[in-house]
Amino acid sequence: MDKTANSAAVEGTFAVEILGAEISTELRKRIETLSGQKVMSCYQCGECTAGCPMAFAMDIMPNRVMRMAQLGCATPLLESASIWLCAGCETCATRCPKEVELSRVMDALREIAVTDGVRGRESDILKFHKAFLDAVHRHGRVHEVSMLARYKLATGKLFTDMILGAKMFAKGKLALKPNKVKDVDEVRRIFEQLGGKR
């Protein structure tokens, strides 16, 4: 391929990546409603990708997530690892020159993925979040030991971190008795009325 060619030279080939995904406005509107963000404001400066601590592990770069959100490419976005690998560090939202909070867009994409039942990559991360919120629903507070147990059972990762866990236990860092909220019914009502699909 002649990379210096600027004119419409016939010699060689010109590689174009074609995204085989549907383009629609429906996804963009859902994202805008959930996130409160003006998705079309993004002009692809790349500041978010440059500052993202998890970009090195992502399959779709943060700025490309925004572009695909603008175009409404639902399938690749909702199935991506990127939306689950976002750490919620808010570096993107802090630095965006157009004041777009990509962190909120990521939240919206996660919420849509769960609502639509999309089986994405990094399913263990979703299982963690569900184990965490189940613990909150149960006692009103997260009892770390039972939350850990639930997560490990759900993912089959029974033996990872066993040595670390033993050390933590020996140092008294894992409280066995759960701390409970007395008015846990109020917490559960919050989940029922606002918690969406769990």
Place this chain on the structure above:
Amino acid sequence: MRYAYFPGCSLHSTAKEYEASTRAVCAALGVELQEITDWNCCGATSGHSLNHELSVALPARNLGLAEKMGADVVAPCAACYNRMRGAEQTMKTDSQLRQRINALLANPYGGGVSVLPLVQILANLGDEAIATAVKKPLEGLRVACYYGCLMVRPPKVLGFDDAEHPVSLDNIMRALGAEPADWHYKTECCGGSFSLTRSDLVEKLTFDILSRAKDAGADVVATACPLCQANLDMRQEAAAKEYGKELGLPILYFTELMAIALDLPGAKDTLKSHMVAASIGS
């Protein structure tokens, strides 16, 4: 000064050192902490990751309880502070959501109290007040102050210190007689809740942060977040092994260093439960 104290879930277990040192330091400096009765989990990362309205409602219940107490909320945990402060803002600006959430609460929130990070209420006492209370200055101790993400970002929501170059912890360390390290990874992410799900990523981020702290000549790292402390402390050995560089940096809560400098009884007891051993002072 009386505050509605919100410990959050981890301060009663994995971050018990933070709770113990916070209570001791506040008592010594005349800051009254009254724990919010029957507080609930703020939702942390998992809340906002799965449902926006839930992530506002869970903290809002605590805000209503604090308003009934008539005191501003103080949260030592950076994540709790971040979620509660965000909920404070949302409840004040989104009237529709505020109504729907308040309808579910026995103690609705009307915007009468605010949320502050622990660092702020201690910093507000002033460097002189802290320096005066110091009995054993941390002379010769170089401290890398690690702020992490959620205590300073996003600035539009939090309005505390500086999102890129914060100094509040550095000032406290200076008041304690220590030397804050000059380093540039103060606000780089530790990986947060990926501690359990993708510890490989946390190891990389931990290594990136701690090797810079080490290169800046730090003897110890000071944190203000239970998850940052857990990641930098508990994943340190694995990170050092994985990336082939010795780290050996004790990771302490900034309040533990304060307790030691103020020479409070039992100040060094909390050091024992950390993974990376620390011996500060004599």
